[in-house]
Amino acid sequence: MSGMRPTGRLHIGHYFGALTNWLAFQNKYDAFYSIVDWHALTTKYQNTAEISQNVIEVALDWLSVGLNPEQSTIYVQSAVRETAELHLLLSMYTPQNWVERDPTLKDMVKMLAANHEEALEKVSYGLLGYPVLMSADILGPKANLVPVGRDQEAHLEFTRDLVRRFNHFFNVDYFPEPKPEFTEIPVLKGVDGQKMGKSYQNDIKLADTEEDTIKKVKQMVTDRTRIAKSDPGHVDLCEVPWPMYGIFGKNISSQVKTECESAAIGCVDCKTRLGKLINEFLRPIREKRNKLAKNPEEVIKILEYGNIKAKKVTQQTVIDVYEIMGLRYWKN
Ligand code: SF4
Numbered sequence: 001m002s003g004m005r006p007t008g009r010l011h012i013g014h015y016f017g018a019l020t021n022w023l024a025f026q027n028k029y030d031a032f033y034s035i036v037d038w039h040a041l042t043t044k045y046q047n048t049a050e051i052s053q054n055v056i057e058v059a060l061d062w063l064s065v066g067l068n069p070e071q072s073t074i075y076v077q078s079a080v081r082e083t084a085e086l087h088l089l090l091s092m093y094t095p096q097n098w099v100e101r102d103p104t105l106k107d108m109v110k111m112l113a114a115n116h117e118e119a120l121e122k123v124s125y126g127l128l129g130y131p132v133l134m135s136a137d138i139l140g141p142k143a144n145l146v147p148v149g150r151d152q153e154a155h156l157e158f159t160r161d162l163v164r165r166f167n168h169f170f171n172v173d174y175f176p177e178p179k180p181e182f183t184e185i186p187v188l189k190g191v192d193g194q195k196m197g198k199s200y201q202n203d204i205k206l207a208d209t210e211e212d213t214i215k216k217v218k219q220m221v222t223d224r225t226r227i228a229k230s231d232p233g234h235v236d237l238c239e240v241p242w243p244m245y246g247i248f249g250k251n252i253s254s255q256v257k258t259e260c261e262s263a264a265i266g267c268v269d270c271k272t273r274l275g276k277l278i279n280e281f282l283r284p285i286r287e288k289r290n291k292l293a294k295n296p297e298e299v300i301k302i303l304e305y306g307n308i309k310a311k312k313v314t315q316q317t318v319i320d321v322y323e324i325m326g327l328r329y330w331k332n
Contacts, residue, residue: 001143003034006054010061011203013188013196019065021183031072032141042127064289075306082314087136102131104155135159140314145181170324193221193239210279217275222267229266248277
């Protein structure tokens with residue numbers, strides 16, 4: 001099980017950092033992929049205008065890269081209201097200091113507020129409960145595996161602790177302890193050499209036009225010591241284009257290295273060539289996306305199909321949890 005917040009169109013960092021692994025997992029596992037719109041509210045509760053459209057944008061990106069609704073359960077978090085019910089039930093078993101020390105939450109608070117006073121004003125009850133909601137996302141379909149990078153292992157530890165506490169408390173072996181499925185995540189820098197991110201406006205989006213992609217690639221930071229075209233370049237000092245050649249132009253990387261180090265090619269031409277390679281790679285994804293985008297009703301139908309599948313599974317989990325807790329599950 002994994003999810004993404006609907007904060008906008010996805011970029012190539014999402015593709016290589018998460019989606020390629022998700023594609024592999026859907027062939028191996030019964031995969032659940034959720035567009036987590038409630039999570040978007042934890043930090044964007046004052047600015048909700050774009051969330052609904054962004055759900056569709058993320059769905060378009062997922063479907064155009066090849067996530068298959070027949071293989072994976074692709075759904076919207078808020079459509080499976082049983083997840084909120086599970087969140088509430090789990091919250092009763094979550095010690096307050098667990099949520100306060102959660103590393104993900106600490107990062108989000110830092111992002112949201114510059115100081116303690118601001119944090120008191122801006123950090124909502126919903127944000128504090130973020131790790132419990134994330135646990136409900138994972139435990140709703142009783143997921144065994146969650147794809148994470150090695151640096152994110154701690155994020156999952158919260159859910160594992162909560163599972164152990166719940167199972168121990170009721171003396172059951174009901175929830176599986178979700179294990180991290182480690183994925184090798186290549187670090188893709190944005191065009192300015194910083195971490196690639198939507199909010200930094202340094203990303204190359206899956207949905208960008210070819211012209212925009214070329215324009216962005218031309219802004220990439222290269223070898224800062226190379227001043228004139230006649231200066232030999234150093235691929236090791238080339239901040240963005242050279243690592244990108246490692247992804248989009250592996251077969252010509254030795255040629256690029258030779259041309260760079262002998263000053264046979266200037267950075268502008270080198271980046272134009274890279275831009276074309278990126279466009280070639282993304283072309284089939286973009287063609288599929290453009291076709292799907294013309295028919296948003298079809299995308300909504302695909303999501304509704306996934307919503308029903310996810311709801312069925314999560315509803316059963318909630319019924320079981322009521323029973324384990326010794327409460328009556330009232331049908332409505
Ligand atoms: Fe980087 Fe290419 Fe310029 Fe060499 S020629 S520094 S690889 S952009």
